Amino acid sequence: MQELDLIEGCIRKDARCQRLLYERFAPKMLSVCIRYARERSEAEDILQDAFVKVFNNLEKFEHRGSFEGWIRRIMVNTALKYYRKLRFQMEQSGLDYSNDEPVMPTAETELSAQDLISIISGLPDGYRVVFNMYAIEGFSHREIAEALDIKESTSRSQLVKARKMLQGLVTERQKVRL
């Protein structure tokens, strides 16, 4: 079924079309959510919420850009919403959300996409979100600052620190492989 037919079917609340659309995009979008979430279950929650938004707002899709890009934006926005909620809770409770000890990835024989995702997931929250937005999604620092309600300088410094930490983790992983 063509993408356009799928969209129209979903707008008509056709359950079969919704299922097909979900099956087409969910695997890729789950990867996006995993990169932003702190854990797998949170990523699945984000995916659920984001797909509900997709189905409820499909009539707003204007067919200007790619449909996948539109869905991806909803995923990222939903993930950021989770992140901001988390950060607000941390600030309210006086916890420092930026100094989490990173989770060391398990040793693997080669650096696959899964390895790299696990490395990203090991970053502290602030580093992870900024790195994902800047390096993977291609946002500018200004856009990141707007989205996260932080200063641009903070975004830059988080990115530098994230890169440095990733560099160390990748090097360590490569040493294990050797």
Added chain:
Amino acid sequence: MKQGNEIDKLFRDAVYDHETPVPEFVWEGIQEKQRSFGASVLHKLQQKWGLIALLTFLGLGCSYIGLSYAGSWNKTAALSDVNGIASPLASLSAGQGQLATNANAQKVDQQQYDEEHPSQLVSDNQNQITAVQKGKADPANKEQKSSNPINKRTTANSGQTVRLVQKKQGKIRNNDFRSQINSSSLTKGTVSNPAVKGSSLKLGNANEHALSASLQSNRSDSKQSAGSTSQEYGRKAAFASKRDLLSNKDDRNLANISKLASLQALSIASGKGFTQQKEQQFTKARANECFPELIKAKMLSLELFVSPDNVSRELLTYDPALQEHVEQRLNSEARRLSWSAGLRLDIAVHRNLHLKTGLGYAQINELFRHTGEEKTVTTTTIEETEVNGQIEIDTVYTVENWQRVVETGNRYRFFDVPLILSYEAKFGRLSLSANAGTVFNIFFTQTGRIFSPEESEPTPVDIRTDGESPFFRNFNAVSLYGGIGAYYKIADGVELMAEPHVKYMLEPLNKVSYSVEQRYQTVGINLGLRYKF
């Protein structure tokens, strides 16, 4: 050592198009959430009950104020405001047009008055005769003239020569008070005054997952294929339960453990390249559509603002003996542009809910102007002049029309502490907020003049007995405040603010001993900056 861009590229190429198998329960969860979408709207409304209650309270308050105005003006129709000071609703009062007296209409063009009533110039009320030697000025008299703030015009008696004896204009200034005595030909005196989900909700989700898992597990006894789904539910429930424990730092170790477990569950899929074309396409498409609802995470902000205020005054009395006095005040006092300024601390108490407090200063400006009755004064001067050894005597009559004009800038100054609840929503660089609350007055002072109720004479309000004004209190309890704020981000942490607002005094400013109720309502716009820490 890899450069930053290389690191970015390494990760982007590997993970941008990466796919992860999705467990079946995720789709079931989506279907369930879609079914409960309608119910969630109601749930959101329930979550915002506080805001709804506040808005309802404000609406009822405004209605009450409106009704109070209508009622009060029916009672005091005779006290309508000719200078436009009273409530705007007063203009709707039927009695105003008939009963109002325009003070400006009472002004008399003095020059025209002189021309039309020359006989009155001769009918002296006061006469003064001064002998002046020719070429010899009396030093005392000279000093008196130089300090006399009187403009004089002389008129000769019965066809005699007309001499200009003195022409001087002077003003007595004492702060804002100006007393001026004009001659009959003097022109009119001018006015020169200076949503966070709670833990219970999360636990609810966790329990829900656990229950679903349990149910699914039961079903799986009869369906072999459902076994894997049951495991997924169980895992989901376990993760949700652990997530709910994240309220303290120690429990985050559990989260890290669960994170490792979840990562092991991920399957490896091949990553496709992140092409430049895709990147450009994606960046353009998202430009203006991302982040429709942003949540303020900054805890503290500081707002600094000033506001030009348009103030309406309510002046009422229920004492028939004071109605004439109130009318006199309405005729003699006019509003001027008022202003206020403030410094507010903005504390985010919830994602969208803010509490604002600080210190405010408000100054209400009015003009008191009173023109006294006209008085005619004739001064007779006999001058002796020696011409060729002979002494000639001239008699000069100086006729003056005196009129006392009193102008005072009345100032009412308020030092306030606001306590405002604000609901704020962010739309990109722009934030909008609805603000409502109370303003507590901590100090109220006033300067200027009003008519005395006893003597009908201008009386300073700042002449105090035992440190207190005879008319007004030293503080004015509580005012209601409501406003709509707009903030626009201009730099990191700095926003321009504009907040149209209204403020209404719940209690009048006057003392009980002076039974003329005086209260104000203010409409203004706070303009300033907000700095986020």
